[in-house]
Amino acid sequence: MAQNESDKLHIPRRTLLKGAGALALSPLLMSLEGKSSFAAASNIKKGSRAQKFNTKLVLLGTTGGMTWWPGSNRASSSQALVVGDSMYIIDLGFGATQRLAEAFNHAKFVTINGEKLQLELSTFLKNVRAVFLTHLHMDHLGDYPTFLMIGARAGFGIPNRLQIIGPGDRGRLEENKTGYSGTILKAECGGPKQTTTPGTKQMTNLLLQAFAQNFNDCAMDAGYPDLQNIIDVKEIGDPRTIPWPVDFILPNPSKPWTRNETCPAMVPFEIYRDDLIRVSAILVDHYQVYPSFAFRFDTNDGSLVISGDTGPDTKGNLQKLAKGADVLVHEVIDNAWITATFKGVKEGDPAWPLYYHAITAHTTIEDVGRVAEQCQAKTLVLSHIGPGNTPLSRLKKAQKNFSGKLIIGEDLMEIGLGRAHR
Numbered sequence: 001m002a003q004n005e006s007d008k009l010h011i012p013r014r015t016l017l018k019g020a021g022a023l024a025l026s027p028l029l030m031s032l033e034g035k036s037s038f039a040a041a042s043n044i045k046k047g048s049r050a051q052k053f054n055t056k057l058v059l060l061g062t063t064g065g066m067t068w069w070p071g072s073n074r075a076s077s078s079q080a081l082v083v084g085d086s087m088y089i090i091d092l093g094f095g096a097t098q099r100l101a102e103a104f105n106h107a108k109f110v111t112i113n114g115e116k117l118q119l120e121l122s123t124f125l126k127n128v129r130a131v132f133l134t135h136l137h138m139d140h141l142g143d144y145p146t147f148l149m150i151g152a153r154a155g156f157g158i159p160n161r162l163q164i165i166g167p168g169d170r171g172r173l174e175e176n177k178t179g180y181s182g183t184i185l186k187a188e189c190g191g192p193k194q195t196t197t198p199g200t201k202q203m204t205n206l207l208l209q210a211f212a213q214n215f216n217d218c219a220m221d222a223g224y225p226d227l228q229n230i231i232d233v234k235e236i237g238d239p240r241t242i243p244w245p246v247d248f249i250l251p252n253p254s255k256p257w258t259r260n261e262t263c264p265a266m267v268p269f270e271i272y273r274d275d276l277i278r279v280s281a282i283l284v285d286h287y288q289v290y291p292s293f294a295f296r297f298d299t300n301d302g303s304l305v306i307s308g309d310t311g312p313d314t315k316g317n318l319q320k321l322a323k324g325a326d327v328l329v330h331e332v333i334d335n336a337w338i339t340a341t342f343k344g345v346k347e348g349d350p351a352w353p354l355y356y357h358a359i360t361a362h363t364t365i366e367d368v369g370r371v372a373e374q375c376q377a378k379t380l381v382l383s384h385i386g387p388g389n390t391p392l393s394r395l396k397k398a399q400k401n402f403s404g405k406l407i408i409g410e411d412l413m414e415i416g417l418g419r420a421h422r
Contacts, residue, residue: 053416055083055301057327059381060099061091062409063388064309064331064362066139068094072388074411075099076139079306079329079383083276083299089131090295090306094142097150100125103412126155130272132279133166133200134308135292139384145207148227149214157230165242165271165279166200167291168235172253173197174288177353201233236271236281236293245269251290262290265315271295282321284310287361294318301418302326305377309384311360312367319374326417328377329409331384334394335364362386365394369402383409 061075076093080100087104089096105124109116128151133141156162173184173196186194187206195202208215208227218224234241244250251261263285272279278298286292286309294317297304305322307330322328342355363371372380380402382395392408399406407415 051414052420053301053418054421055081055299055417057081057304057329057381057415057417058103059329059383059409059411059413059415060096060103061093062383062385062411062413064139064333064384064386065388066137069388074385074388076142077331077384078140078143080104081277081297081304083301085127086276087125087128088277088279088297089128089147091134091140092131092143092147093139096143097146099411100147121153123155125151126158128156128162129160129274129276130163130165130279132272132295133164134295134306135286135289136167136200136203137289137309140309144203145211148204148207148231149211149218152215152218152224152227152230153222157227158225161230161232163272164200164204164231164233165236166233167293168199168237169195169202170197170199170290171251174290175256177356178350199235201235201238204231204233237291242271257288257290259285259287262287262292263314263317266317268296268321276300280321282314282317284308284314284318285361286310287357289361294321296321296325299417304417305329305375307331307363309361310363312363312371318371322375322377325375325377327379327381327415328372328375329381329383330368330372331363331386332368332382332395332398333358333362333364333386334390335366336394337387337390338364365398366400369398369400369406372404373402377404379405379407379415381407381409381415385409 058080060078060080063069063072063074063076075095075098077091078093078096078099079090080103081088081090089100101124105122107122107124108119110119111117131147133144151157151162184196186196187198187202189195189198189202198206215224215227219226236242237244245267248266249264251257263283266283268280268282270278271281276299280296280298281293284292284294284307289309292308292310294308294310295306303325305325305328307318307328309331310318338355338358342351342358345351345355368382369380380398382398385395395408396406407413
């Protein structure tokens with residue numbers, strides 16, 4: 001469903017002012033650069049100003065890459081959108097559950113004999129309504145198993161099932177560019193059927209099986225709920241749950257991947273709606289990592305877009321989805337790091353496939369401002385920062401070609417949408 005004037009939802013879009021009224025950051029973040037020249041997240045406390053907003057974005061993890069970066073303690077990609085008392089989570093990379101606890105786990109305490117003790121079991125995830133996965137790379141879902149195990153005790157899915165929405169089985173492996181000749185892993189689908197590319201539903205089922213002992217013990221010893229009865233996993237593209245747009249043509253599984261298949265020009269389409277938000281999705285260009293989605297969240301207080309992992313050319317898809325968004329959270333990679341790391345690499349070299357992925361399937365500092373300007377976004381937030389230790393001085397160059405407000409994301413940073421409560 002395209003974002004246009006004929007939209008039937010009729011969610012008013014607020015103007016994101018540049019003063020204290022519409023976009024708030026923790027004051028602690030303003031002086032961060034004075035402490036370090038690197039984009040390495042500090043032990044940041046939640047800002048008081050963003051707490052006054054009905055709708056706010058909390059950046060849980062702000063680095064990208066399937067690794068850890070020296071000098072940076074950023075968690076991997078994850079965000080939480082809070083609307084009133086409800087929460088929506090986008091991606092669950094390494095460390096995301098810890099960041100969720102830091103941001104939202106505020107149990108009641110009592111003082112007994114002069115000692116402070118927690119009064120109750122924590123249910124800090126009880127208001128999570130839905131989880132959205134942009135794509136199935138480990139730096140976006142490495143903490144998914146932890147979230148499932150912790151969340152079952154921490155309150156999600158009761159009384160209403162937690163919605164988990166992500167990509168389906170893409171049906172074929174990507175082109176073998178490295179000459180790999182090792183084991184090709186296959187996931188069981190029940191009976192004789194197997195798949196090398198399990199989607200969100202099959203991945204979740206296999207995780208529950210892998211941790212069966214833990215879930216059974218916790219249910220019988222500690223009163224955990226029946227996890228399979230408190231989650232509802234839906235796959236984008238599944239005609240039974242979230243179908244593709246009617247004019248979308250599925251890639252031909254008998255031919256090699258092409259960018260016209262993995263990121264064809266298309267219109268945004270709705271994947272979720274409740275009384276507080278509407279969520280739309282569109283394909284973006286993470287090249288052979290298909291499907292990879294960007295998501296847009298429309299609320300009464302404003303609009304938020306999460307780019308997911310993508311190169312700068314999405315055939316206009318991201319521009320359609322994010323047009324006029326109040327906040328665009330976009331991935332970024334440091335082209336200076338690419339140049340230094342892969343210096344002299346030529347096609348045919350062992351490092352060539354990774355180099356090619358870095359320069360085509362991600363968006364450089366030099367390109368991200370231009371993309372945000374094309375989207376007509378009011379505020380650009382840099383996240384999924386690769387490497388996580390990229391100097392702040394370099395990340396600031398993303399302001400080039402972008403006329404809006406630039407924010408360099410940090411773990412636990414809060415950004416308010418709409419107007420603050422007085």
